[in-house]
Amino acid sequence: MNRVEGRVKVTGLATYAAEYPAENVAYAYPVQAQIAKGRVKRIDVAQALELPGVLAVLSCEDPPRVAEDADPELALFQRRDVAYRGQFVAAVVADTYENARAAAAAVRVDYDPDDHDVRLSADHPGLYRPDVVNPGFPTDTAKGDVEAGLAQAATTVDVTYETPVLHNNPMEPHAALAFWDAEGRLLVYDTAQGASGSRAAIAKTLGLPPDRVRVVSRHVGGGFGAKGTTRPQAVLAALAAREVRRPVKIALTRHQMFDVTGYRTPTIQRVRIGADAEGRLTALEHVAYEQTSTLLEFAEQTAVVGRVMYATPNLRTAHRLVRLDVSTPSWMRAPGECPGMYALESAMDELAYAAGLDPVELRVRNDPETEPEGGLPFSSRNLVGCLREGARRFGWERRDPAPGIRREGEWLVGTGVAASTYPARRMPCQAVATVRDGDFLVQVAAADIGTGARTALTRIAAGALGVAPDRVHVELGDSDLPRAPVAGGSMGTASWGSAVVRACEELRRDGREGRADTTEEIKRDAELARHAFGAQFAEVRVSSVTGEVRVSRLLGVFAAGHIVDAKLARSQFLGGMTMGMGMALMEETPIDEEFGGFLHRDLAQYHVPVCADARHVEAVWLEEHDDALNPMGSKGIGEIGIVGTAAAIGNAVFHATGHRVRELPITPAKILAPRF
Amino acid sequence: MKPFEYARATGPAEAVRDYTPGTMYLGGGTNLVDLMKLGVAEPDRLLDVSRLPLDGIEEARDRVRVGATVRNTDLAAHPLIRARYPMLARAVLTGASGQVRNVATVAGNLLQRTRCTYFQDVTRPCNKRRPGSGCPAIAGDHANLAILGASDACVATHPSDLAVALAALDAEVHVTGPGGDRIVPMPGLHRLPGHEPERDTVLAPGDLITGVELPPPPPGASLYRKVRERASFAFALVSIAAVLDVAADGTVADCRIALGGVAHVPWRAERAERALIGGPATGEAFLQAAEAELEQAAPLPRNAYKVPLARNLIVATLEELAP
Structure with missing residues (x-):
């Protein structure tokens, strides 16, 4: 079905948060910390206040009133401590955006800087075991005896993968427009992935009863999780509007989005797998090392995929976090499953090579009867169907598994496969x-x-x-x-x-x-394991001259219950897969170890795939009947498309070159490295 | 963004006469306006030269004169350029996106600034932006930066594709300025950073590029190739503009090699050229020439891949050009 709001969007009539007209509106512009850790000694606003159009400066020198139990990323200007470079330490409110920005540049902030630590490592002394991982899973699980399972295995792999900081980068920047009425009720036009949740978060931050707050987000230009929780711009607009008694509008710049709207934590993941002579897993261990901030604990559920994917008598999964002087990581498309399946599905490919088995066959052979960790029955599980259908469509049976032997001129050609999975949940509504x-x-x-x-x-x-x-x-x-x-x-x-x-x-x-x-x-929903599954197939060409990787074919086959609408579903799957291609080959936000914060904070430096990269991306699905989900019989499809894509591409790069890159993204530098 | 005045120039001579310290000439604005938004460029006054009558591409005997305000799209599409200098057209078309090329001018393309992440961020040090403040790229993020001709003060690269092709074609840049008219032969427009990384080019304050003159196309086959991890709309990790003419006896009669993405300037690989001319046009000779050129390379830990990348690119490109 065509989008019901398609016409208003393409004709520019759809109104986004920053576009609502407001009489007498003022603009807020943040001042950001230029140290990664320390304390604000003094904020001198005298010069800024004298500039044209300036109405107010908000800062910790005169903290605006917020609730004591507010989320520390939203409790703006309450403390003098700086938790990360780029954190909002003040904001200017002025009659125009330009005046607010100019005055923000004139705010003088003196700091007492401390030594910062922004580098994640698997042997960081600050690593700890969080109580739970998102959104409430056990941090660690153990079944059987992994060491014994590895000891009895005919084949083992012990491999470590790394994924970098990734940023969501929706097209529409985070924005908000806030109005207070004479009775003290607050209206916020916000770029929120949920108006109800945004209302609750804003009300809680400001210490207001929820019925005093209304949030409107009729059109939102992408989020990928970055707008799934309330962000500082919504709170800043409300605080500023209260201060100057006028409506206040704010739209973050792309740089500011990189700094304060969340990102996917970098991960270091060690995977150990053992298999018997028939390729049946005797043990699987998946340990993820990741970061959070000093403000909040965000524990990405990276290793939970092992609890769902493959049958094995000995299974251990674990997560370790370290608190660094960084902004708090947050939700990004398929949090947990996306980085976790990159590691697990790359390791499965390595196991297939080590055991001399076809990687499709290896996965089929280890498809479990019930959920491997908890033993719950699946409401439906069609991973094997997806693998078989994908193999048929992709021409997998003609594949020679030997790596590094297919050439078209200077281009080495290879194919790879990986599985996908994502939970099928629903919440009260x-x-x-x-x-x-x-x-x-x-x-x-x-x-x-x-x-x-x-x-x-x-x-x-x-x-x-x-x-x-x-x-x-x-x-x-x-x-x-x-x-x-x-x-x-x-x-x-x-x-x-x-x-x-x-x-x-x-x-x-x-x-x-x-x-x-x-x-x-x-x-009353029965206790079942509810997950969508899929299989991703990639064909890549790798230049033996330059190390460039081009994805010539990408095929995703998904089993996600009943598909509500084919046209919408296809674009969701393709979007996820294309984003996965970005993760595989180009997306990365470097951390600035010297000064803290991030580098490459714009779309000229943070590369996402362009049309020329997505040459032949195809998504299909198996019609899956599952009565144990919801009245539609549907499983969610917004995220599974990105799960497994990076592993399929990485596996294809290995098949093409014979060289396994274990740190994303797979850039020419890493392809050329062994040829130095 | 600092407030600024805007004025439109009426002619090249008038523009130069009208120039005052604090003035910047504005072409397509695809780089300068971005830098102004970032606070990196803070002109008091923009003098818009984009509508000067310098937008022609004309044949003058066996040479071709390209006006300074010709848009990149028009340059790449022009029949004279496509017929005589296909490598130049190809170089331009690998740059930026269609929308950017529609706006960007020839002179602006040559005078664009480095995309080094520190240069573009006014909250961090950069010797090019704030002389003497330091170069954090050397210990930090330099994966896309220079391996040739860099200094302790700066390891930036020049991002233009057009400049690389012009360097290989021995193009001449026509300049007018307070000191009169002069011709700057490519690749001499850009300079190595040395102790003055704030100076990208040899131009003096008030100098205005009026056009580029292309000498007759060199004999032989030519090619421009650009390497990047994204298939389009990305700056070069390394690029090459090459011309190779092989005599009937199999020896190299003439050879031009310019590299992009490796230095503060479009890097003319003169050592490689000297090594090749008069010798055999073989893969072995190409490799030795590439290695002779790259002996001067002083890579940093995270851009060391550019040395084998440039070597491979030189060899593969020459092999493709050899008959």
């Missing part, structure tokens, strides 16, 4: 469906961050009502609408759609209105 002017209005505080959620919900509602989609109008992106969970974790459509179906069913019974709240329904 409310929705209302009513008859309006003979058509149907469906309301839910869902978010469409460019995924097509509005369109998918239109189709779901039309199906539940038994009417054509053009008779359904879906209203979303407003916290005044029935409460809904975030567009994240690939659970948006499953959660919102469940409530929409129930509301529409109620409307059909009632004839006028249907209201739904799925809290109780979800409590």
Whole structure:
């Protein structure tokens, strides 16, 4: 189905957060820390206050009032401590954006700097074991005896992979426009992946009852997780508007987005696998080392994929964190699964070579009956089907497994495969469906961050009502609408759609209105392992002259329950896979060890794939029937497309060259390294 | 961003006469305006020279004169350029994106600044931006920076593709300025950083590039090749502009090699050229020539890959050009 808001978007009529008109609006511009650790000694605002149009300067010299239990990344200007380079230490409010920016440059900040530490390593003395990893999984698990399993194995691999800092880089920058009314109620137009969650976070930060806050996010230009939690710009707009008693608008620059809107933690992952003579796993161990900030614990669930993927009697997974002088990592498309599957699926490829087995066959042979860690039955699991279908479509049976032997001129050609997985969850949600002017209005505080959620919900509602989609109008992106969970974790459509179906069913019974709240329904969900699966196949060409890697073919085959809409689904899968190609070959934010903070904070330096890189990217799916999910029978598809892509490409690079690069991204420098 | 005045020049001579310290000439603005937004460039006044009547591409006897304000897109598409200097057209088309090339001018392309991450960040030191403040790239992020001709003060690279092709073609840059008109032969427009990395070129304050003159195309086959991890819209890790003319007896009659992405200037590989001319056009000779050139390389830990990359690129390109 075409996007219901497609016309307003391509004609420029869709209004994004920073674009709402506001009378008498003022602009806020942040001042950012230029040290990585230490204390603000003094902030001199005298010169800034004298500049044209300046209304106020907010800083720790006169901290604005926020709740004591506010998230430390959102409790702006409350403390003198600097936790990372780029942290907001002050902000100027002025009549124009230009005046605010000019005055921000005139704010003098004196620091007492301390020595900083921004480098993650697997032997860092500060490594510790967090209590849980996101979003609430056990930090470590152990089943059987890994050492014994490795000792009895016919083949073992013991390999370490590294992934760099990655930034989400949605097209639309983080922005907010805040209004306070005479009764002290706050309205924020925010770039949020969930209006309900943003309202709760802003209310909590400011110490307001949630019903005093309204958040509107009708159109959001991408998020990939970077807008999944409330970001400082929304709080800053609200604090500044309260201070100057005018509406205040803020839009972050791309540089500021790199600094304060989260990123994927770098990881160091050690994977040990043992297999018997038939290729059946005797042991699997996956240990992930990652970073968080000194402000907050963010524990990416990188090693949980081993708890889901393959049958083995001896299984150990573990996570270790270190608190560094960095901004807090956050959600980025398929947090946990994406970096974790890069390591696990690369290691499986190494095992296939070591054992002399076909990598598709190795995965098929180790497909488990039940979830390997907990023993729960799967609601549905079609990894084997995806691998077989992908192998058939890709021409895998013609593949010679020998690495480094296919040449087209200077180009070495290789193919690789990797599995994908992502949990299929849903969260409680409310929705209302009513008859309006003979058509149907469906309301839910869902978010469409460019995924097509509005369109998918239109189709779901039309199906539940038994009417054509053009008779359904879906209203979303407003916290005044029935409460809904975030567009994240690939659970948006499953959660919102469940409530929409129930509301529409109620409307059909009632004839006028249907209201739904799925809290109780979800409590009754059976205890099952619910996951989508997929298989990714890549063909690469690697220049033996330059080390350049070009992906000539990428195929993803997914089993993700019932696909709500083929057109929307295809673009979600392709988008994920293309982002995975970026992770494999080019994306990386260098950390500045000397000064702290990040380098390459713009899109000229942080490269994401361009059209010329995505030459032949194809996504297909198996129609999967699963009654144990939700009324649509669907599994989320926003994230699984990126899972496994980097491993498939890395495996193909090995097949092409005979050289295994274990640190992403796989750049010409790393390809050329062994030829020095 | 510092407030600035904007004025439009009426002619090249008027522009030079109108020049005052603090003035910067504005071409397409694809680099200068970015640098102004970043606070790296802080002119008091922009003198827009982009609409001067210097937008022609004309034949003058056996030479071709390209005006300073010709847009990169128009340069690459021009029949004279495509027919006589296909390597130049190819170099231009590997640069930036279609949208940027539509705006960017010939002179602006040559005078664009390095994309070194420290140079572009006013909160960090950089000798090129703030002389004497230090060069953190040497111990830090230099993966894309220079392996040839760098100094203790600066390891920046010049990012232009056009300049590399012009260096190989022995193009002449026509300059007018307070001191009168003069011709600067390529690759002599750009200079090595030495102790004055803030000076990218030999131009004096107020100098204005009015055009580029291309001598007759050298005999032989030519090629421009650019290496980058992303397939498009990325600066070169290393690039090469090469011309090779092989005589009937199999010896190299003439050879031009210029490298991009390796130095503060488009790097004319003169040692390699000298090693090749008069000798056999064989893979072995190409390799020895490349190694003779790269003996001067002084790579840093994270850009050492550029040495084998440049070597491979020289050899592969010459092998492709050899009959």
